[in-house]
Amino acid sequence: MAEGPAPGRVAVLSSSWGDAHDETAFATRAVAAAASRVVPVDVFVPGTPGPPRPDGAFDLQAVGGGGGWPAAADARWPAGGPFALAVVEDGDEGALELAGRFLPQVPTVTVASGAGGPGDARGVLAVGPGDDDPPTVGLHVPVHALAAARRHVGLGFTGYLLVLTDRGPQAARNDRPTPLVAWLAARFAGRHLVVVENAVASVWRARSLRGLVAVDTRTDLWRLVAHAAATVDLAPGGLFARECVESLLYGVPVVVPAGTTGARLAALGGGLWFGDEAELFGCVEALDDERTRRALADQGKAVAGRWYGDADGFVRRVAAALDRRVGWPIGDGGPD
Numbered sequence: 001m002a003e004g005p006a007p008g009r010v011a012v013l014s015s016s017w018g019d020a021h022d023e024t025a026f027a028t029r030a031v032a033a034a035a036s037r038v039v040p041v042d043v044f045v046p047g048t049p050g051p052p053r054p055d056g057a058f059d060l061q062a063v064g065g066g067g068g069w070p071a072a073a074d075a076r077w078p079a080g081g082p083f084a085l086a087v088v089e090d091g092d093e094g095a096l097e098l099a100g101r102f103l104p105q106v107p108t109v110t111v112a113s114g115a116g117g118p119g120d121a122r123g124v125l126a127v128g129p130g131d132d133d134p135p136t137v138g139l140h141v142p143v144h145a146l147a148a149a150r151r152h153v154g155l156g157f158t159g160y161l162l163v164l165t166d167r168g169p170q171a172a173r174n175d176r177p178t179p180l181v182a183w184l185a186a187r188f189a190g191r192h193l194v195v196v197e198n199a200v201a202s203v204w205r206a207r208s209l210r211g212l213v214a215v216d217t218r219t220d221l222w223r224l225v226a227h228a229a230a231t232v233d234l235a236p237g238g239l240f241a242r243e244c245v246e247s248l249l250y251g252v253p254v255v256v257p258a259g260t261t262g263a264r265l266a267a268l269g270g271g272l273w274f275g276d277e278a279e280l281f282g283c284v285e286a287l288d289d290e291r292t293r294r295a296l297a298d299q300g301k302a303v304a305g306r307w308y309g310d311a312d313g314f315v316r317r318v319a320a321a322l323d324r325r326v327g328w329p330i331g332d333g334g335p336d
Helices: 023-036 093-102 179-187 218-226 242-249 261-268 277-286 290-308 311-326
Strands: 009-013 041-045 053-055 058-062 083-089 108-112 124-126 160-164 193-197 200-205 208-214 228-233 254-257 271-274
Touching: 009 023, 009 093, 023 041, 023 083, 023 108, 023 311, 083 093, 083 311, 108 311, 160 179, 179 193, 179 277, 193 218, 218 228, 218 242, 228 242, 228 277, 242 254, 242 261, 242 290, 254 261, 254 277, 261 271, 261 290, 271 277, 271 290
Parallel strands: 009 041, 009 083, 041 058, 083 108, 108 124, 160 193, 160 228, 228 254, 254 271
Antiparallel strands: 053 058, 193 200, 200 208
C-alpha cells in the first residue's frame, strides 16, 4: 500500500442491507466489506435511531424511518466522520437525498450493474457484467467446493436440465409449471427437468411431475447447480445475475433471456441467450453437443473466476475505483 495522507471514512447508505435474498443487498454488503479492507466504513440503514446495532463485521446506524428511508428533514444523522465518500444503491433516491443533506460536499458512488448506469463513470461501482465504461469491479461470489463433490441427497441422478423459474414472488404452484417451463417439459420430454422456485425443486419427465425436493439452504441450490448439464435461468437477477455466476463458477453453462444481465454475462463466455421459445429450444439443443457444452463451461468458469471468484482481486479493484474517485493513495488496484 502506498504511503500518503490517511483517507477519510466511507459512508454506505443501504435500504436493502438486511434482505438476505436480494442481489442489491448482497452486492452492497460485499462492496462495504471490500472497502473496509482499505478505509474505515460506516453503514447507515433505515430504522429506529439508537445505539449502533452489530451486524457481522459492521455496526449498523439507523437514521429513522420504518420500511424505508425517512424524509431528510426527519432523519437523525449520528455524529461521526469526517466522510470522504458516500456509497449508495442504484435508484435509491432516499439515500441520495440523505447524502445531499448530511454529506453535501462528499462525492457519491453508486453500486450498479454497469449497463445503463449514471453517465459519470467515475461515480459507478459496476458489479455486473458490462463494457469498460463504467469500469467493472465485479464482486466476490462464494460457492462451496464440496457441492460439486456430492449431489443433492433428494435426487438419484445427475446431468439434468436445471431450470430457475420465471414465476415471480407469488405463492409457488410447483404442480403447475409456468408457460416456458411447460414448453421445455414438452420439447425435452425424454430428459429430467429440475425446476427450482420458492425453495422447492420439482422434478419433471415425460411432461409429468415425478416428485418434489426441498431446497432448504444455499448449499442445496449449489448442489443442484453443480450437477446439472446446464442451468436455464428464466429470470436472472438484474444487478449481476448471481445464480448465473454461481453456475459458471461450477463450470455449468447457462441459458438466459436476451437483453438481461445474465445475457451480458453469457456473452463474455459461458452461455447462450434466447429471444423466444424456438431460440430457447435451440440453445438447449446446442448444449447437447458435448464439445460445445465443454467449451462454454471452460470459458464461463474462467470469466466468472476472474470477476467473481477472487476475493483479493475484488478488494484491489474496489480500492482502485475509490482511488480514481477520490484520489486516495490506497494502492494500485486494477483488474488482474
